[in-house]
Amino acid sequence: MILQRDKVKKNPFQIIQNVDELVEMKKKSILITLDLWEAQKKLITKHKFNLGLEIASDQSLGPIKNDLHYFKLIQFKFITFKDGRPFSLAKKLRRSYNFKNEIRGSGHILPDQYIFLLRCGFDSVEIEEKNLETWLKFLEMDKGIYYQP
Amino acid sequence: MYKYTEQDKKIVKNRTKEFKFQVERRINGDLTEEEFKPLRLMNGLYLQLHAYMLRVAIPYGELSDIQLNKLAEIADKYDKGYGHFTTRQNIQFNWPKLLDVPDILSELAEVEMHAIQTSGNCIRNVSCDHLAGINSEEVEDPRPWCEIIRKWSTFHPEFSFLPRKFKIAVTGSEKDRAAIKVHDIGLKIVKKLGTIGFEVFVGGGQGRSPYVAKKINDFLEKKDLLNYLEAILSVYNELGRRDNIYKARIKILVNELGQEKIKELVDEKFEELSDKSLELNQNEINNIFNFFKLPIEKKTNSKVPIHSDKEYNHWLQQNVINHKIRGHSIVVISLKPPGKPPGDATSSQMRELSKISKDFSYGEIRVTHEQNLILPHILNSNLYELWSRLKKLGLSTPNFGLITDTICCPGLDYCALATARSIPISQKISNHFKEYSVQEKIGDLKIKISGCINACGHHHVGNIGILGLDKNGEESYQITLGGSATEKASIGQIVGPSFSTENLIPAIERILKTYEENKKKNEDFLSAFNRLGIDKFKEDLYK
Ligand code: SF4
Numbered sequence: 001m002i003l004q005r006d007k008v009k010k011n012p013f014q015i016i017q018n019v020d021e022l023v024e025m026k027k028k029s030i031l032i033t034l035d036l037w038e039a040q041k042k043l044i045t046k047h048k049f050n051l052g053l054e055i056a057s058d059q060s061l062g063p064i065k066n067d068l069h070y071f072k073l074i075q076f077k078f079i080t081f082k083d084g085r086p087f088s089l090a091k092k093l094r095r096s097y098n099f100k101n102e103i104r105g106s107g108h109i110l111p112d113q114y115i116f117l118l119r120c121g122f123d124s125v126e127i128e129e130k131n132l133e134t135w136l137k138f139l140e141m142d143k144g145i146y147y148q149p
Numbered sequence: 150m151y152k153y154t155e156q157d158k159k160i161v162k163n164r165t166k167e168f169k170f171q172v173e174r175r176i177n178g179d180l181t182e183e184e185f186k187p188l189r190l191m192n193g194l195y196l197q198l199h200a201y202m203l204r205v206a207i208p209y210g211e212l213s214d215i216q217l218n219k220l221a222e223i224a225d226k227y228d229k230g231y232g233h234f235t236t237r238q239n240i241q242f243n244w245p246k247l248l249d250v251p252d253i254l255s256e257l258a259e260v261e262m263h264a265i266q267t268s269g270n271c272i273r274n275v276s277c278d279h280l281a282g283i284n285s286e287e288v289e290d291p292r293p294w295c296e297i298i299r300k301w302s303t304f305h306p307e308f309s310f311l312p313r314k315f316k317i318a319v320t321g322s323e324k325d326r327a328a329i330k331v332h333d334i335g336l337k338i339v340k341k342l343g344t345i346g347f348e349v350f351v352g353g354g355q356g357r358s359p360y361v362a363k364k365i366n367d368f369l370e371k372k373d374l375l376n377y378l379e380a381i382l383s384v385y386n387e388l389g390r391r392d393n394i395y396k397a398r399i400k401i402l403v404n405e406l407g408q409e410k411i412k413e414l415v416d417e418k419f420e421e422l423s424d425k426s427l428e429l430n431q432n433e434i435n436n437i438f439n440f441f442k443l444p445i446e447k448k449t450n451s452k453v454p455i456h457s458d459k460e461y462n463h464w465l466q467q468n469v470i471n472h473k474i475r476g477h478s479i480v481v482i483s484l485k486p487p488g489k490p491p492g493d494a495t496s497s498q499m500r501e502l503s504k505i506s507k508d509f510s511y512g513e514i515r516v517t518h519e520q521n522l523i524l525p526h527i528l529n530s531n532l533y534e535l536w537s538r539l540k541k542l543g544l545s546t547p548n549f550g551l552i553t554d555t556i557c558c559p560g561l562d563y564c565a566l567a568t569a570r571s572i573p574i575s576q577k578i579s580n581h582f583k584e585y586s587v588q589e590k591i592g593d594l595k596i597k598i599s600g601c602i603n604a605c606g607h608h609h610v611g612n613i614g615i616l617g618l619d620k621n622g623e624e625s626y627q628i629t630l631g632g633s634a635t636e637k638a639s640i641g642q643i644v645g646p647s648f649s650t651e652n653l654i655p656a657i658e659r660i661l662k663t664y665e666e667n668k669k670k671n672e673d674f675l676s677a678f679n680r681l682g683i684d685k686f687k688e689d690l691y692k
Pocket of ligand 1: 568603
C-alpha cells in the first residue's frame with residue numbers, strides 16, 4: 001500500500017518488466033526500472049504514459065540527469081534500510097535538479113525512518129498493510145522540532 | 150558550559166519515547182534483531198561479549214557536577230557500581246539490562262544527557278581539545294563550534310544511515326590535543342589576515358588501515374562551516390563503499406580517489422548544494438559562544454601552597470597545568486592508578502568528584518580523549534586541599550603523559566571481537582613502572598594498547614603501540630614504534646615479530662634502554678625515535 005504523509009492512497013503505477021508488456025497492456029501509469037529506461041528510452045517515450053522510474057539504492061542519478069522531465073514519479077528502492085544513499089539522492093533531486101514530482105521510497109525501509117524520508121524530499125512510501133499503524137505512530141510522535149532547517 | 154534550550158529538551162525527550170517504542174517492538178517481535186541493531190546502536194546500545202553496553206555521550210567532554218553525580222547514580226542503580234570513560238570523551242556502562250535502558254535514558258534526560266549517536270553508522274559525538282578555552286595559546290575556543298556541529302549532526306535526516314561511523318574533532322590550537330588528524334574530519338581553527346576560519350582535514354582514521362588525514366581546505370570561512378560539512382558528508386554518503394565494512398570509512402574513499410579528487414568533489418558539491426539556511430550568521434554564533442564564558446571573574450595573585458610532601462610535589466609537577474587566567478590552574482585527574490583498568494571510575498569516586506568540582510572548579514569537569522578527567526578552573530591556593538581530597542579517593546596518581554598513562558581498549562575481557570586481552574597488559578605496565586622517579590626519568594611517552602586489529606586502543610598512534618594477536622590460540626603482542634596523534638601525526642611502524650605475554654615487558658624495557666642510551670639532552674622518546682629510525686630499535690630488540 002502507498003502512504004503519503006498520513007493518507008493511504010491508490011497506486012496507479014504498475015511495474016513493467018519488459019517492453020512487450022508496454023504495447024500489449026496499454027497501461028496508463030507505468031513504473032519502469034532504470035535498466036529498462038536506459039535500454040529502451042526511445043521506444044518508451046513514443047507512448048504517452050505517465051512514467052514512473054524505479055532506482056535501486058545502489059544506482060546513481062547520473063544516467064537520468066537530463067531526463068527528469070519525463071517522470072511523474074521517482075521511486076527509490078532500498079536494498080536494505082541500512083543503505084542510506086537514497087536520502088542523499090532524493091535531496092539532490094529536489095535541491096540540485098529541482099524535481100517537483102513525486103518521490104517515493106520502497107523496498108526494505110522502516111517506519112523509524114519515515115520522518116527522515118519526508119524531510120529529505122520523499123512524498124510517499126510503499127509499505128505493508130500490517131505495519132500501517134506503526135508508520136502513522138512515527139508521524140504522530142514527530143513534533144516538527146529539528147536541529148536542521 | 151552549555152545549557153539545554155527548550156528545543157534540546159524536547160528533542161531528547163522525544164527520542165527517549167521513540168526508543169522505548171523501539172524496544173517494545175523488538176520484544177514483541179515486530180523488529181528483527183538485524184533491524185533493531187542499527188536503531189539501538191544509534192542510541193548507544195551495544196551487545197558485548199557478556200551483556201549490553203550503554204555508551205552515554207559527553208559532548209566534547211564537558212560535564213557538570215550534577216551530571217557526574219547522575220552518572221554515579223546510574224552506575225549504582227543499573228550497573229555494577231562503575232563506569233568507563235572512553236577515548237572519545239564518552240562514558241560506558243558495561244552491564245545494563247535492555248529493559249532498563251529506556252529508564253536510564255529518561256534519567257539521563259533529566260540532567261541534559263543522552264546516548265544519541267554514540268555508536269552506529271552516523272555522525273558521532275564531536276570531540277574536542279580538553280584544554281579548550283583555558284589555555285593561552287589558542288586562536289579561539291573550539292567548544293562552541295563543537296556545539297554548533299553537535300546540533301547540526303544530531304538526527305540529521307540525510308546522514309543517519311552512512312556507510313560507516315563518522316567522527317569529527319575540533320581544535321583551536323597549534324598543539325593538537327584532540328587527535329584531529331586521525332578523525333574522519335578534523336577541523337583546526339586558524340587565523341589568516343586577522344580573520345578566523347578553519348583548516349579542514351579529511352580521511353584520517355585507525356582500524357585495520359590507518360591513515361593520517363589530508364588537508365582539503367586551507368581556509369574555510371566560519372559562516373560556511375555547516376554547508377561545507379554537508380558537502381563532505383554528502384559525497385561520502387553517495388560514494389563511500391558499502392560492499393565491504395572494512396573499506397567503508399571515508400579514509401578509504403579519500404585514499405582511493407586521492408586528495409585532489411576528493412577536494413574537487415567536495416568543492417563541487419559545496420557549490421551545488423550550499424543552502425542559505427545553513428549559513429551561520431554572527432548572531433547565532435555569538436549566542437552559542439555566550440554559553441562558554443569562563444566562570445572565573447578575574448586574575449589573582451593566588452599562590453600554590455608549599456608543602457614538603459613528596460607525593461604532593463610530584464603531583465604538582467606532573468598533573469597541574471597553568472590556566473590562562475593568572476592565579477589559577479588546571480588539574481588532571483589520572484584514571485590510570487597502578488594495577489587498574491585505564492579509564493574506569495567507581496560510583497563513589499564519581500560522586501565525590503562531583504562534590505569536589507562544585508567546591509573547587511565551578512562545578513565543571515572534563516573528560517580527555519586519553520581517558521583522564523580534568524578539573525578546569527582551580528584557584529592556586531586550593532591545590533593542596535584538593536590534592537588531599539583526591540588522594541583519599543585514589544585519584545592523585547602523578548602520571549599524566551608518562552609511561553603508565555596508557556590508553557587501552559576493553560579487549561578480550563569484554564569485547565566480542567578481541568583477539569587478545571588488553572586491560573591486563575595495561576595493568577602489567579602500570580605495576581611494573583609504578584615508581585614516579587622511574588617514569589619521570591623516561592619522560593613523555595604514550596603507550597596505546599588494542600585487543601585486536603580494529604585499533605580502538607589507538608595503538609597505531611602510540612609512541613609505543615601494542616596490538617594483541619591470537620597466534621594458534623596463544624595471546625601474543627605486536628609492537629609498533631613512532632606513532633603519534635598530535636599535530637605531527639604519524640602511524641607507528643611495526644618493529645618485528647610479536648612477543649608473548651611474559652616477554653612483552655622485557656621487550657618494552659629493551660626499547661627504553663635503546664632510547665636511554667642514545668637520547669640527546671631533553672629529547673623525548675618520539676623525537677629520539679624519529680632521529681634514530683626503527684632499525685636501531687629493531688637491532689637492539691632482536692639481537
Ligand atoms: S580494538 Fe578490538 S578488542 Fe579492542 S575494543 Fe576494539 S574491537 Fe574490541
